[in-house]
Amino acid sequence: MSQKVQMQNNKYKPESMISLEDVTIRYGKYEAVRNIYFDIPKDRVTALIGPSGCGKSTVLRAINRMNDLINGCSITGRIVFNGVDLYAKEVDPVEVRRKIGMVFQQPNPFPKSIYENIAFGARINGFTGDMDELVESSLRSAAVWDECKDKLKESGCSLSGGQQQRLCIARTIAIEPEVILMDEPCSALDPISTLKIEETIHELKKHFTIVIVTHNMQQALRVSDMTAFFNAEQLDNGSGGKVGYLVEFNKTDMIFNSPTEKATKDYVSGKFG
Amino acid sequence: MNQLYYRPLSARSIANKSLTLFALILTIASTLPLAFILAYVIIKGGNNLNFSIFTTLPEPPGDDLSAGGIGNAVLGTFIVTGIAALIAIPIGIGGGVYLAEYSKRGPFCKFIRFGTNVLSCVPSIIAGVFVYGAIVSTRVISGSTFSAIAGGISLSILMIPSVIKTTDEGLKLVSDDLRKGALGVGASKFATIVQITLPSALKPIATGIILGISRAAGETAPLIFTALFSFYWSQGSQSLLEPIASLSVLIYNFALEPYEAQNELALTAALILIAIILGINIMTKIINRLIN
Amino acid sequence: MVIIFGIYCLVMTVPNGKESQFLLRSRPPSEKLIDVGFKNLAIATASMVAIVLLSIVAIVFAGALESMGKYGLHFLFTSNWNPVTNEYGAFTAIYGTILTSLASLCIAIPLGVGTAIFITENFIPQIFKNIIGIFIELLAAIPSVVLGLWAIFVMEPFLRPILNSLNHYMGWIPLFSTGASGPGVAPAILILSIMILPIITSIARDSLNQIPSRLREAAYGVGATRWHTIFNVLLPAAVSGIAGGVLLALGRAMGETMAVTMIIGNSTNFNISLLAPGNTIASMIANQFGEADGSQVSSLMYAAFVLMSLSLLVNIIAQWLVKRLSLKY
């Protein structure tokens, strides 16, 4: 099966930023996803969709080595970023995260002022330019400047949920990563905030490579160029456990309009998930 | 007759009422001791209270009818407790940070957690015996025997586990989302802990540490054969290597003297000690409430 | 150094606009060093706990060796404590330690649990609950030497006539077979119960508060009265937590020093009567260690070792109970 996926990859090949090569991720003994292959194109938005529990977040966290924080989580295969295997011994996970930033499902602003929320990451990354300017430009790119400009000294936690999430996006943009990972960034938000964040993503893809996990197919359709559809299958060993795998990876309109796999078709037409 | 009417004289309601009354009596009995102790110490200790006792030295029993003041004991309590805090706070915070931020559930971590719990219930007199055996009798600190430093070390043994637990628990209250957020923008573990998690947990940690220090300020048993006592002022850094007075040891020594004047001074010292400790306790609570 | 590093960064990262302004995109060795150093520092400080604990055991054990060799287990069962003839047996102190701590539990448990029930089960408005809670917390904050002072000057003189009439009317009971003429075991037990009351009350209160309200509602729902509910549903549900608290209090009572030393009379002669002076291990050490030398020091260390083992045992069981409680719901 994995071979088939790889063949599909070959059909469409823009400049790729990150390639996952036969990635299998385990939590302890339990295999969460198995044999993943796909290439994330540069300066595009790639969406990961699929029913919940099929390992989308697991794969996403593997890309900037956030899984290192989880006890017992191990990975085999290669994730190649700019020609470097991210899991090679000499790679420093902290440096990886400086180049591949992440926005989480729950907005998690630091309990500091809005200004400091942005300045923290920039300082950590050794930023030498004009901090005020960076704060302003990041907040503008994340489309929260208007709401924040008069209260930069107030706590980031005083903002509404949607504004907090855009602050977190701004915080990530501020460190100028090459890739931004977003794990269901809108799932905790109302429809209006969701719309604003989608607009932000449209703006961002001019400069950044974005990978977004979403359970909302309309959202994938609206924001992404490429879509990877994941599914989970029952394990044969009778343990009742499931293992996630990549069903299909292609241009988003292909996935939604003429998927090759039956499972994809069923999923995008709402038959399960 | 309606069965649902309340029957005040039924066996059941009498039993209920008398049990409630009994619980009320127990509750009153548990709160009375504090009231009695506070009243006694405030009234008796307050009798003798004037400004000069803070500036004069205690006097051993003699022909003189006065027992002097508690100036050096107040100072000594602050010095010894301060030394203890200087030792216990960095060690305790470091240990707490290790437990909350670094340890994976390995055997070493379990051992440290267990050790912290065990250390927190080592009787305070044992801490005194230990420091006597390890430091006072061996004269390892510049050849000195009983000293302020030895007293501070033995108090710090009682403080360390409480600082560790406070730090550990305070850090555990910090949401993991914050840690992920910091690491997600490329912060190292060090930067995450020092700039994000520790500041977020500052309030509970600081509160716990201050309460721990105030508790240590009242400890006597670890001091009686480490810091000993002194009838003189502590002057200069050299005095840290000499015996030092403290309020708690003064109370112990003078309460057992068969002389009225010394007993009265002990009571005044008790008033001051309680005022310091309860003052810190109540202040921390009020400040905490105001910040919220 | 900084300049070289800046150049290094410029070479390493493709300078496209802003990116070149981030000097630390690749971490310099110094930053990694701080990171690793901080971790090792944390590990080192955590190890201090183990080091201190082991040295306490080692020092006390080493000090006790001489006496252990000389008196062996006899030490635990003879009550002959004579520095002049160099004969030592700690039975009086061990018995005193166990007796005073158990007896103080008997007084503090009903008081503490009763109070905890009263301030958790909606008998009184919240404000009174809070005030009583604060009282209990403040009682815990009073230094033990101050309690001892109060015991000497107020409690013991007040109790003396009562104890003497006990002796007068019930002197045939061995426990009351002597008169009370000053410091003694009975006032020590009372002051100990005051000291451990806050521990029992606060843990019992926490255990009762942790009981899910559905349990309470279920009991009231089937028509149980309040006290029925308390005795048959709530106390059984909270019992392992309360038991843990009681054992913690027991450990505390066994090691408690100052107040007991000041009021127990410090007699090394064994006397079965509660009204006579007695001794505990902690009070014996506090009272004699300063002036002891030679084999007396070693015997006191031996006694200290016994105390440490006792309190360790009790505390381990207590923690196990408390932990089991927190896993239950």
Ligand SMILES: Nc1ncnc2c1ncn2[C@@H]1O[C@H](COP(=O)(O)OP(=O)(O)O)[C@@H](O)[C@H]1O
């Ligand atoms: N920290 C973890 N520890 C153990 N198992 C985990 C952990 N996180 C996720 N899993 C398991 O891995 C599988 C995939 O989870 P996840 O990646 O969160 O799926 P998704 O994001 O697609 O809903 C699930 O079965 C989940 O139970």
Ligand SMILES: [Mg+2]
């Ligand atoms: Mg997920």
